[in-house]
Amino acid sequence: MICPNLEIEKFADKGEKTSWTYLFISQEIAHQLKPNYRKSFRVCGRIDDFSFGGMALVPMGEGNYILPLKKSILKAIKKQKGERVLLQIEEDVNYQLVIPDELRICLSDSAKAESEFFNRRESEQRYFVNWINTAKTDATKAKRIAQLIQAMELKFDFGQMIRYNRQKK
Numbered sequence: 001m002i003c004p005n006l007e008i009e010k011f012a013d014k015g016e017k018t019s020w021t022y023l024f025i026s027q028e029i030a031h032q033l034k035p036n037y038r039k040s041f042r043v044c045g046r047i048d049d050f051s052f053g054g055m056a057l058v059p060m061g062e063g064n065y066i067l068p069l070k071k072s073i074l075k076a077i078k079k080q081k082g083e084r085v086l087l088q089i090e091e092d093v094n095y096q097l098v099i100p101d102e103l104r105i106c107l108s109d110s111a112k113a114e115s116e117f118f119n120r121r122e123s124e125q126r127y128f129v130n131w132i133n134t135a136k137t138d139a140t141k142a143k144r145i146a147q148l149i150q151a152m153e154l155k156f157d158f159g160q161m162i163r164y165n166r167q168k169k
Contacts, residue, residue, distance in 0.1 A: 001090045002032050008069065008083040020068055021080075023047075023087060027063030033091050038063065044092035047085050050076045054095040069129065097126055100133065106145050113152035127158045 006023045024034075034041055042164035050073060067087075077128040079085055083136070107114040117125065128148050135141035151161035 001088050002029055003086060003088045004029055005084055006087050007084050008074075008079055008081050020066075021060075021071075021074060022066040022068045023085070024068055025057060025065040025089075029089075030057065030063060030065050033057075033089065039059075042092040042095040043067070044091050044095070045087065045089040047073065047087055048077045048079070053092055055092075095120055097129060099125070099129055102141070103129070103132060103145055103148070106149055107152075110149055112151060113149045116152040116155060124157065131158070 006025075008021060008036060009024055010021045011017045011019060030037075033043065038054050038059055040058055042054050043057055044055070046052070047069075052073070057067055059065055067089075074080060077085060107117055117128070132141060132144045132148065135144055147161060147165055151158075151164070154160075154164075156164060
């Protein structure tokens with residue numbers, strides 16, 4: 001496990017990353033975590049006394065990465081931009097996408113939808129699963145699962161599914 005002491009940083013104006021709060025992970029640290037790798041990958045560890053797992057390191061070019069920090073993490077560690085934290089980090093080799101039981105059951109009812117969903121990249125599956133998991137009510141969750149099943153049968157990606165369902169309204 002690698003244990004650098006890092007400063008919390010925040011992007012001022014950086015396109016889609018504007019206002020992101022993050023920890024900068026240098027090429028040297030990233031190389032110790034996963035040598036000669038330049039794509040996003042999952043890490044686990046601790047930020048001060050806050051444990052985390054399955055968080056993605058985002059590549060920033062030249063072998064450098066950032067570890068984006070959600071507001072809930074900043075609140076838990078009681079720190080903000082400019083303050084230093086002790087990061088204990090390693091590659092999360094045990095990270096797996098957890099698919100809700102309700103979705104698994106519904107997918108099993110449609111062989112076409114099930115096949116289409118599980119033949120997609122994990123990153124695409126994660127979009128759909130996160131969208132379903134952020135539903136605040138059971139009714140919304142059920143509606144989203146139904147929309148996902150239909151999208152898989154039509155071989156839609158996430159964006160196509162959203163546009164299709166907006167047009168139906």
